Amino acid sequence: MAGATMTTTAVVVVAAGRGTRVEASTGGSASARPKQYRLLAGRPVLSHSLAVLSRHPAITAVVVVRHPDDHALYEEAAAPYADKLVAPVAGGATRQASVLAGLEALTALPGGAPDRVLIHDAARPFLSATLIDDLIAALDASPGAIAAEPVADTLKRADANGRIAATVDRSALWRAQTPQGFHFDAIRDAHRKAADANRHDFTDDAALAEWVGLPVQLVASSGTNMKLTTAADMDLAERILGAATAWETRVGSGFDVHSVAEGDHVWLCGVKIPHTHRLDGHSDADVGLHALTDALLGAIGDGDIGYHFPPSDEQWRGAASRIFLAHAVDLVRLRGGRITNVDVTLLCEAPKVGPHRPEMSATIAEILGIGPDRVGIKATTMERLGFIGRGEGIAAMASATVQLPTAAS
Template sequence: MAETADIPIARDCAGIIVAGGSGKRAGLGLPKQYARYRGTTVLGFAAKALREAMDGPIVVVIPAGEEKRASDAIGNVEGIVFATGGETRQASVQSGLEALAAMTPRPDRVMIHDAARPDLPPDVAHRLLAALRETPGAIPVLPVVDSMIETDGELMGAPAEREQLRRVQTPQAFRFDAIHTAQQAWQGQLTAGDDAQVLRAAGMGVALVDGHARLAKLTYQEDFVTETTVLPFRSGSGYDVHRLVPGDGVWLCGVHVAHDHALSGHSDADVALHALTDAILGAIAEGDIGDHFPPSDPQWKGAASPIFLAHAVKLAAARKYAIGNVDLTIICEAPKVGPHRQAMRERLAELLAVDTDAISVKATTTERLGFTGRGEGIAAQAQVLLVYRPDTAA
């Protein structure tokens, strides 16, 4: 479905966002309206999208005592008013309607939206409000593409005619006085499936307009893996350099390599592990190794670099990311890396708890150019791919 260009902002229209659910089915450890979503939160994205469609006040209906949390989640969207929700969705919507009814002037139209459908295309809102010229209510719908049946207990029942069925989305648009009156008349009845059912029960018509796949409801954890900043993959790169000084060997990839020099640093100066640690931290946007283990802190003097790597891996695991693969390049004239490459791969695989076939260790020179070519130091660069795995243990 093509998007409509230059959609005008609706005047004399207010909005209500219902955001009081617990979102337990999403398994995120917090109500899904507060989950991260495309650089903000689910609630923040929904509020911004609704604000871009109309210029009136937006009442966000939330549980009691959550004004600060909801305000932080929404950010700098203007015209937000909070109302306390009720035991049912209808009670929460009624609370939002009463908040709007108390305003001067009262809006002529209202769009009632679920926070769990944050991605509102402007043309859907435009179609909804245009439909209110002819009917008191309008809802966005999508066709049913699967075969449909009724159930007979746990057995298949009669077929249902999918041509007569539609999938209903939000926001749902109404003439304000019509839905306000219908909601007041509904009080005390059974829970309605949505607000349009309330209007229809009051004997008023509800128009159908084309919805949009972008308005899909965020319900389960996998919805957030594909639809939010919880990406299925994250990549990072790292680069580090350490000076060579007289000594008896260097640490590279957690392996001690005999040499007539050592690497100088506050810790054991394992340049390869430092680059890999930075790559993992970069993949999860957690700064760099110096942020977590500052060289000014004496407790890290001479520390073994696997400590730093384990910390980065743990931070990634806390976000449910596991190591996919590693590609690490060591840049030096000496010592020769080739004889130790397999031992380095095996040590990295052990440290990262992955198979060795996920680990690549390469070496190159700079043809005796630059500080590495002159034997003044060793450099390393690392790339890492992290894979989102919900069962990853921190």
């Protein structure tokens, strides 16, 4: 209709948390990835939501609120969806503060604030386009609408001793989920009012909307829109995605060789080993990681290490070969793939590889994001035959097994 204007809808994705319960349940440490960046079916958890949001025709902009320490992890997860993403913003001390930071970022968009906003937790990777449609439709008749699931279990109220005190009527009870959608100005102003009143205790945006008197419509969701909180949740999500995705298995191989030169150490499979010579090459000449990089690139049909990192490019002179391997890993993940296992065989007379094998396995596993039990490291001599047998060089062979989603998936 002439003169009509399109209603715009933006999204705030809250991804600033630390995921301590997942780490605690897996025996992880503070250096482990926060749960929103843990790999799920080969991709960071955050990527699953961003994929759905970026493809939805009604979504005009997405801003991710992240922890300041997570810049590299965010870039890894968000790179394929940059078209609809605006610059990420730093989160606050609470989820509520993080949401307000995201809302303020949308307020400052060059084209002005959106008409509506969906607020979604990054730890819910099973967001669907249908649920987004239902929430947006509900906002035509209500200033607020949230995804929610009717409570199916019988509920008990406990006394101070942990005994049942009463059975709770569940007929009108719902479990709140995200996304939670609102008319933009109304929820932004509600968040500002709560901040001014020093109220930081609201557990979700719908509770804050209730506080200021905004009606909120319940939109039926399902148990598949689960929030990942514990390691068991991560395992269940992996099984769900594995059952829903058709995978094809790819195998790639790689080979590399470098001659020796004057020096006092060699780099092999990411480990610095004292030696009578060094390996001669444009980078650190790590034949193990070079061969493995080519194996991964071969599995996804994306050229070789020289194509991605030309030796004529001075920026790679003396570079650590783990950079090359990490790039190949990123390319696998951008295709939605996952690395099943890798195997490296080093061909040399010296140095002895056996004492360094555990460190090599751990280093490669860390770069690939898989367990050390999925990394094979072997070594063999050439029985003093040929240039390797004469100690004039070291070579490596590698293979990599990768699973990629089929085109239908």
